[in-house]
Amino acid sequence: MDWHTFFVVIHVVGTVLGTGGATFAEVFLLKALRDGIIEPFEAEDLKVIYRVLRIGFVLVVISGFGLLVLARLEDHAQYLYSPRLWAKLMIVAILAVGIIVWRARWLPQRVSVVLGSALSFSAWYAALVLGLWRSLDLSFPLILGAYVVWFFVVLLVQHFVRRALGIAV
Amino acid sequence: MDPFFAFALALHVAAGLAGCGGAYAAWFALSGSTPAWRTLWWGTAFALVGFFMSYASGAVYYLSYYGKAVKPVILQGRFPWAHAFAMEAKEHLFLFLPFVTLLLAVAIWRYNKLLWDSRNIALREALAALAGVVAAIAFIVVLLGVLVSGAVR
Amino acid sequence: MKPDASSSLEQNHANAERWVAAAACGALFALWAITAFTISGEFVGGIKGWLRAVFGHHWVGKGALAGIAFLLGSGASYLLPFQRGDTWWVRFVVWHTVLFLILLLGFFAWMGLGNAYH
Numbered sequence: 001m002d003w004h005t006f007f008v009v010i011h012v013v014g015t016v017l018g019t020g021g022a023t024f025a026e027v028f029l030l031k032a033l034r035d036g037i038i039e040p041f042e043a044e045d046l047k048v049i050y051r052v053l054r055i056g057f058v059l060v061v062i063s064g065f066g067l068l069v070l071a072r073l074e075d076h077a078q079y080l081y082s083p084r085l086w087a088k089l090m091i092v093a094i095l096a097v098g099i100i101v102w103r104a105r106w107l108p109q110r111v112s113v114v115l116g117s118a119l120s121f122s123a124w125y126a127a128l129v130l131g132l133w134r135s136l137d138l139s140f141p142l143i144l145g146a147y148v149v150w151f152f153v154v155l156l157v158q159h160f161v162r163r164a165l166g167i168a169v
Numbered sequence: 170m171d172p173f174f175a176f177a178l179a180l181h182v183a184a185g186l187a188g189c190g191g192a193y194a195a196w197f198a199l200s201g202s203t204p205a206w207r208t209l210w211w212g213t214a215f216a217l218v219g220f221f222m223s224y225a226s227g228a229v230y231y232l233s234y235y236g237k238a239v240k241p242v243i244l245q246g247r248f249p250w251a252h253a254f255a256m257e258a259k260e261h262l263f264l265f266l267p268f269v270t271l272l273l274a275v276a277i278w279r280y281n282k283l284l285w286d287s288r289n290i291a292l293r294e295a296l297a298a299l300a301g302v303v304a305a306i307a308f309i310v311v312l313l314g315v316l317v318s319g320a321v322r
Numbered sequence: 323m324k325p326d327a328s329s330s331l332e333q334n335h336a337n338a339e340r341w342v343a344a345a346a347c348g349a350l351f352a353l354w355a356i357t358a359f360t361i362s363g364e365f366v367g368g369i370k371g372w373l374r375a376v377f378g379h380h381w382v383g384k385g386a387l388a389g390i391a392f393l394l395g396s397g398a399s400y401l402l403p404f405q406r407g408d409t410w411w412v413r414f415v416v417w418h419t420v421l422f423l424i425l426l427l428g429f430f431a432w433m434g435l436g437n438a439y440h
Contacts, residue, residue, distance in 0.1 A: 062186065065311075069182050072318040073175050080319030089312065096193070096308075100301065103200045224385075232379055254434030261360045261426055264385055268352040268392050269419055272412070275345035279338035283331075292342075295412040302419050309423075 007066040014059030015128055021053035022124040026117060026158070033167045053120070060127075061092065083140040084130050090144060091130075095123045110169050114155070122147070122154040170234075177230040182314070184222035188266065189307035191215025192300050195273060199297035204285040209277060216303065217274050220266045231260070243320045251320030259313035262306055269303055339408045344400035346411035350418060351395025352388040357422045359384050361429060 001009075028049060032042035071079045079085065098119040102112045126147050130136070138146070162169065170178075194212030198205035243252045276296055277284070284293050363369040363380060373383030 058190065061190070065182055065186055068315060068318070069179050072321065073170060073178070075322075077319050077322045080315050089315070093308065099197075103197065228382065231381070250435050252434075254430050257434055258427055258430040260381055261356065261384070261430070262423065264356045264388055265353060265419060265422070268349045268388060269415065271392070272342070272345040272349040272415060276338075276342045276408075276412070279341040283335060283338065292409040292412065295409050295416065298416045299412055299419075302416055302423075306419070306423055309427075 004067070004070055007063045007070065010059050010063035011067065011131075014056045014061075014063060015124075015131060017052055017056030018060060019056075019124045019128050021049055021056055022120045025049045025053065026121055029113075029117060030162070030165060030167060033162075033169060034165065036168065057095070064088070083138060083143055084133075084136055086140050087143040087147065088127050088130050091123050091127050091147065094119065098123075113169055114158070118151060118155040118158055121158070122151040125154075126150055170238075174230055174234045177226045177234075180226040181223050181230055182311075184219045184226060185307065185311060185314075186219075188216045188219030188223055188270070189304055189311060191217075191219055192270065192273075192304035192307060195277075196297055196300035196304055199284075199293055199300055204282065206282055206285075209284075212300075213270070213274050213277050216270045216300075217267075220270055220307075224263065224267060227263070239321055242322075243317070246320060246322060248316075248320035251317050255313040255316040255320075259310050259317065262313075263310050265306060266303060266310075269299065273299055273303065340400060342408035343406070343411045344396040346408065346415050347399035348392040348394075348396030349415050350411075351391040353415070353418050353422055355388045355391035356384055357426065359387060360426065364429075364433065 025046065028042070028045055032038045032046065038046070068080060068085075071077065098116055101107060102116045105112070107115070130143070136143075191212045191214070194208055195216060196212075198209035198212060240252055240256075243249060243256075273296060276292075280289065280292075283289060284296070359369065359373070363373070363384075370380045373380040373387075377383035377386055
């Protein structure tokens with residue numbers, strides 16, 4: 001197995017854990033909030049899912065930069081200026097900032113839960129699509145603009161799903 | 170590229186990422202209300218060792234190879250600002266990191282678990298802000314590095 | 323709690339505070355050294371030349387001088403303890419780091435993007 005294949009495998013595993021983790025975090029959060037109270041065992045389940053998410057994040061970042069170093073060493077430096085790559089890097093930064101805002105309690109808890117959930121879900125799926133859609137030929141500002149729209153779509157859908165299930169955050 | 174310099178570059182990136190991740194982990198541990206001593210200790214250790222290793226391997230690559238083989242290619246290419254702005258900013262901002270991380274390490278070493286004492290809340294918050302700033306600078310340096318490497322064509 | 327244990331804890335705390343304040347002072351000296359030599363080096367040609375002559379490369383010189391500044395600053399602070407507590411010092415370092423980050427990014431953006439570089 002060459003280094004490229006190795007890093008791609010790790011990258012895919014990380015994306016699966018991250019996207020899967022974000023999906024299950026959403027499902028389990030909805031389940032936990034149905035009765036309005038997050039029980040201790042529900043909080044434990046969520047902690048495990050967030051840990052899986054963090055592992056996925058670490059794997060994606062390490063393998064992603066491994067691929068970038070390989071691109072540089074194998075004279076494929078043009079990939080380092082790819083708008084898709086930079087959009088993914090910005091999404092990584094947005095995810096990190098989201099965690100900071102939630103953890104530092106700069107926003108009321110209710111707002112944090114709603115925004116954080118939408119941010120995590122939209123960011124992971126955006127990164128997944130950007131990674132798979134190799135023929136995407138848009139500029140960096142356009143891709144980021146599309147992500148912002150996607151974020152608001154996710155926020156709205158989550159709001160309507162919670163309302164339909166009778167969940168008040 | 171000579172395998173030695175390829176290894177130096179790869180080590181520089183890997184160690185820098187480890188440092189960035191370590192600082193982020195330290196921030197995460199310090200910003201929580203429940204003690205996360207192991208995360209804090211390991212995060213700070215990764216940050217300190219990572220930044221010093223990245224500094225050393227980066228210095229070897231920069232002093233022995235970059236100036237002769239890479240910088241002229243960038244300056245004569247389509248993106249000369251990748252050296253004039255990105256590389257210059259990166260090499261100087263990076264110098265902050267070992268010293269500020271050393272401060273964080275000294276605080277964790279001397280205070281130990283007293284950091285979660287009720288009278289040290291303000292200090293813990295200040296150290297969390299410090300770790301966060303270190304992680305942010307490291308991430309900016311990483312992005313600048315991508316800009317530099319991408320201009321080598 | 324026994325008086326001995328309590329006073330030992332207080333001593334540990336006071337000792338830790340002194341170390342952290344010293345390290346913070348050292349970090350501050352290092353930040354100032356890096357920023358001052360970086361900016362002045364671009365305008366005063368002799369500085370880069372001197373760093374090159376003494377350390378072999380201006381960037382190595384800036385790192386070495388920052389290290390010396392760190393040792394001087396932390397040593398001076400440890401031996402001559404200031405009135406301010408360590409929390410104040412750490413916050414001071416945080417603000418300086420952010421300020422110098424913006425300053426250097428802006429400076430090199432102006433130098434590298436605004437002017438032709440040769």
